[in-house]
Amino acid sequence: MSHTEPTQNGQPPETELPEQLAAVIEEFEALEERQKLELLLEFSRELPDLPERFTGGYDQMEQVVECQSPLFLTLEYDDDAGTAALFFAAPPEAPTTRGFAAILYEGLSGLTYQQILAVPEDLSERLGLTRAITPLRLRGMTAMLGRIKRNIRAHLAETAPGQDG
Amino acid sequence: MTAEKDFSQYAHPDALVSTEWVAQHKGDPSVVLLESNEDVLLFETGHISGAQKIDWHTDLNDPVTRDFLGPEQFAQFAASKGITPETTVVFYGDKSNWWAAYALWVFTLFGHKDLRLMDGGRAKWTAEDRELTTDVEPVEPAEYPAPAARDDSTFRAFREDVLEHFGKPLVDVRSPMEYSGARTHMEGYEQEGAMRGGHIPSAASVPWAKAANEDGTFKSREELEQIYTEGAGLGSAEEVIAYCRIGERSSHTWFVLQHLLGYDNVRNYDGSWTEWGNAVRLPIATGEQPGEVPNR
Numbered sequence: 001m002s003h004t005e006p007t008q009n010g011q012p013p014e015t016e017l018p019e020q021l022a023a024v025i026e027e028f029e030a031l032e033e034r035q036k037l038e039l040l041l042e043f044s045r046e047l048p049d050l051p052e053r054f055t056g057g058y059d060q061m062e063q064v065v066e067c068q069s070p071l072f073l074t075l076e077y078d079d080d081a082g083t084a085a086l087f088f089a090a091p092p093e094a095p096t097t098r099g100f101a102a103i104l105y106e107g108l109s110g111l112t113y114q115q116i117l118a119v120p121e122d123l124s125e126r127l128g129l130t131r132a133i134t135p136l137r138l139r140g141m142t143a144m145l146g147r148i149k150r151n152i153r154a155h156l157a158e159t160a161p162g163q164d165g
Numbered sequence: 166m167t168a169e170k171d172f173s174q175y176a177h178p179d180a181l182v183s184t185e186w187v188a189q190h191k192g193d194p195s196v197v198l199l200e201s202n203e204d205v206l207l208f209e210t211g212h213i214s215g216a217q218k219i220d221w222h223t224d225l226n227d228p229v230t231r232d233f234l235g236p237e238q239f240a241q242f243a244a245s246k247g248i249t250p251e252t253t254v255v256f257y258g259d260k261s262n263w264w265a266a267y268a269l270w271v272f273t274l275f276g277h278k279d280l281r282l283m284d285g286g287r288a289k290w291t292a293e294d295r296e297l298t299t300d301v302e303p304v305e306p307a308e309y310p311a312p313a314a315r316d317d318s319t320f321r322a323f324r325e326d327v328l329e330h331f332g333k334p335l336v337d338v339r340s341p342m343e344y345s346g347a348r349t350h351m352e353g354y355e356q357e358g359a360m361r362g363g364h365i366p367s368a369a370s371v372p373w374a375k376a377a378n379e380d381g382t383f384k385s386r387e388e389l390e391q392i393y394t395e396g397a398g399l400g401s402a403e404e405v406i407a408y409c410r411i412g413e414r415s416s417h418t419w420f421v422l423q424h425l426l427g428y429d430n431v432r433n434y435d436g437s438w439t440e441w442g443n444a445v446r447l448p449i450a451t452g453e454q455p456g457e458v459p460n461r
Binding site: 037038040041044092093094095096097099132133134136137 | 204205206207209210222223259287288291
């Protein structure tokens with residue numbers, strides 16, 4: 001449940017987060033620091049395997065070089081619905097990267113282009129992981145989110161002439 | 166599987182142990198195993214039985230100042246891991262022992278005597294299908310008297326020391342793009358950038374991973390001599406300083422030069438490029454050539 005607080009210290013009120021993303025953040029918010037790491041580990045285990053159509057190899061996907069470990073990312077667009085599905089792959093020896101990917105998968109996959117583009121940049125901070133993970137490591141997640149948005153913008157730009165809204 | 170490597174080829178054979186040695190000695194009361202990874206969750210997915218996690222970021226650094234723990238804090242930390250000054254501390258980790266070497270180097274500053282790396286690190290252990298566990302056994306805290314001081318002069322260099330050192334060998338262990346100045350940060354570490362790109366004039370470029378084989382183990386002494394003694398022109402220098410971006414990759418090279426090749430005195434400049442490339446009036450060379458020793 002996200003709630004809109006009255007404006008405090010001059011900050012604009014928070015834009016409402018998509019429900020599936022808010023649920024993930026709430027899960028993390030409710031936990032002590034140690035348990036947050038355990039939850040991230042759980043997420044890392046739950047990152048779904050790639051669907052068969054991608055098993056041809058990682059070269060079909062884009063590597064997010066900002067991540068400390070290899071992470072591959074691809075999007076599938078449903079222009080009729082205006083939604084994007086996300087697919088990630090990362091090796092088991094990179095559980096933190098897998099955990100970040102799983103958070104984004106659960107929080108964003110299937111949302112509309114506009115909903116994904118509106119996700120706040122400080123998403124990684126909202127999980128409260130800064131102390132345990134350190135800001136440096138959290139950058140990998142911010143980079144993933146940036147890459148997802150960039151892909152969607154590029155897709156929109158490509159398909160724009162065809163849109164007659 | 167290849168035959169066990171003969172560590173006696175290295176200058177300080179005792180600084181390395183094999184995975185087999187660890188398998189046999191991990192239960193010894195005089196041995197403490199510390200796993201130091203880049204990935205903060207990797208330990209939790211499974212580790213060598215009896216090993217404890219060490220986080221280079223949150224365990225070894227001062228939380229406020231850019232510096233390491235003080236002697237008191239170090240003693241408390243070591244004691245909490247069941248370490249006494251006599252303990253054999255064995256480090257291993259992911260990414261060719263990159264972060265394990267860093268933790269080992271920091272322990273060195275406090276004068277802990279018996280410090281070793283497990284050759285090949287975590288990757289070799291798992292490649293050999295050796296057992297991992299997710300169990301974390303409670304640790305009996307030990308007594309560790311606080312060292313009189315952290316020795317910041319023998320194996321650690323500050324930027325003033327680097328200026329004094331000019332004319333003697335310097336090794337830059339970053340990627341070629343960082344060395345030439347084409348990049349001001351390492352790929353994936355944008356936040357740790359610098360205002361200026363390039364390298365410390367006269368430094369030889371030897372990316373740290375050149376010291377490691379595909380499987381994460383260290384190359385043979387002969388190969389290492391070709392890379393450093395000849396290739397980088399270290400020759401028979403008595404003093405060498407290595408640096409990178411924040412001093413972690415260069416800890417790996419420090420270990421190679423100090424313990425495997427046996428250079429008399431190797432210092433790690435942990436301020437590294439994030440200090441040098443941001444400092445006012447420090448000399449910088451760009452491009453692929455080392456550049457001249459500055460006139461001072």
